Amino acid sequence: RVKHGGRGKACFFDAEMDEATRARRLIESELRHAITRHQIHLSYQPILDAHSGVISGYEALMRWNRPGHGICEPDVFIPIAEESGSIVQLGEWVLQQACSEAARWPHPLTIAVNVSPVQFMLPNLAERIETILEETRLAPDRLEIEITEAALFRDRDRVMTTLQRLRSLGVHIVMDDFGTGYSSLSNLRTFPFDKIKVDRSFTGMLEHDAAARSIVRAIIGLGHSLGMPVVTEGVETETQRRIVVEEGCAQVQGFLLGKPDIEPSIKFAARRNFLSPTADADALQISR
Ligand code: C2E
Numbered sequence: 001r002v003k004h005g006g007r008g009k010a011c012f013f014d015a016e017m018d019e020a021t022r023a024r025r026l027i028e029s030e031l032r033h034a035i036t037r038h039q040i041h042l043s044y045q046p047i048l049d050a051h052s053g054v055i056s057g058y059e060a061l062m063r064w065n066r067p068g069h070g071i072c073e074p075d076v077f078i079p080i081a082e083e084s085g086s087i088v089q090l091g092e093w094v095l096q097q098a099c100s101e102a103a104r105w106p107h108p109l110t111i112a113v114n115v116s117p118v119q120f121m122l123p124n125l126a127e128r129i130e131t132i133l134e135e136t137r138l139a140p141d142r143l144e145i146e147i148t149e150a151a152l153f154r155d156r157d158r159v160m161t162t163l164q165r166l167r168s169l170g171v172h173i174v175m176d177d178f179g180t181g182y183s184s185l186s187n188l189r190t191f192p193f194d195k196i197k198v199d200r201s202f203t204g205m206l207e208h209d210a211a212a213r214s215i216v217r218a219i220i221g222l223g224h225s226l227g228m229p230v231v232t233e234g235v236e237t238e239t240q241r242r243i244v245v246e247e248g249c250a251q252v253q254g255f256l257l258g259k260p261d262i263e264p265s266i267k268f269a270a271r272r273n274f275l276s277p278t279a280d281a282d283a284l285q286i287s288r
């Protein structure tokens with residue numbers, strides 16, 4: 001590719017770019033074909049009831065099997081996809097895929113899907129989700145949409161309209177990564193959230209940092225007084241699990257309880273009695 005330089009001289013564009021920019025451009029163009037080339041898949045991480053240890057649902061996490069690079073994690077490619085706009089296409093695929101997968105799970109297992117701030121700028125996001133729910137025949141109350149605060153700072157009116165429509169369908173809205181970034185308390189009051197997810201950075205500090213525990217306690221208290229259950233993510237140790245349960249957290253998620261996996265059923269079978277031997281294994285059998 002050539003570009004005309006400032007002095008009217010043609011030079012090789014690629015040669016002007018630094019390594020990082022070049023790598024970024026490459027990812028950007030590869031991502032445009034990632035879906036049609038079947039390189040994208042979802043991993044499912046369980047979310048458990050904090051008291052019974054029973055799995056209440058899974059969070060869908062996007063993975064990219066990038067040729068020559070192996071499995072690429074979202075922190076690497078999602079920011080690039082957001083900037084280039086391909087997150088819209090990827091996010092649509094994720095919703096579609098996650099809902100049709102979850103529709104085959106037994107009641108009342110839920111599916112949590114992360115939706116990018118860029119997707120929230122679409123005028124028809126709620127309608128798209130409604131159509132996907134109809135097509136996949138997933139009951140709306142089994143879908144949880146995870147939204148980060150970053151989405152609330154763009155076009156607040158549009159986000160509000162979208163969230164209200166989703167909520168009126170029966171879809172649940174989760175405030176993800178709470179406690180980092182802006183964490184404006186008024187957002188919790190203004191927007192129709194059903195649940196708060198404490199950012200995993202706090203969970204990691206719980207054992208050694210009294211302040212982290214105070215913050216988690218405060219968030220759980222805030223959630224309770226606003227009628228929103230709180231889920232803690234990033235639970236890696238038994239001590240962390242014990243602390244958040246003591247603090248009144250409703251649900252837990254983390255490597256201790258189950259890593260993201262392409263096969264939710266495997267983890268489910270293996271972990272069923274892990275936390276609570278008395279928990280009824282009942283009807284929660286994944287049929288495939
Ligand atoms: P998130 O929504 O906060 O997802 C939780 C992340 O924490 C996941 O990383 C998960 O693998 C990781 N995690 C879970 N338990 C533990 C633990 O015990 N310890 C540690 N250290 N990490 C744990 P992942 O899959 O790399 O995703 C990173 C972020 O990328 C997600 O954060 C989410 O913001 C975004 N993301 C993932 N999938 C999608 C997607 O389909 N669409 C959009 N827009 N964003 C996505």
Ligand code: MG
Binds near residue numbers: 073074075
């Ligand atoms: Mg990661």
Ligand code: MG
Binds near residue numbers: 059114146176
């Ligand atoms: Mg999430």
Ligand code: MG
Binds near residue numbers: 176177197200233
């Ligand atoms: Mg999170």
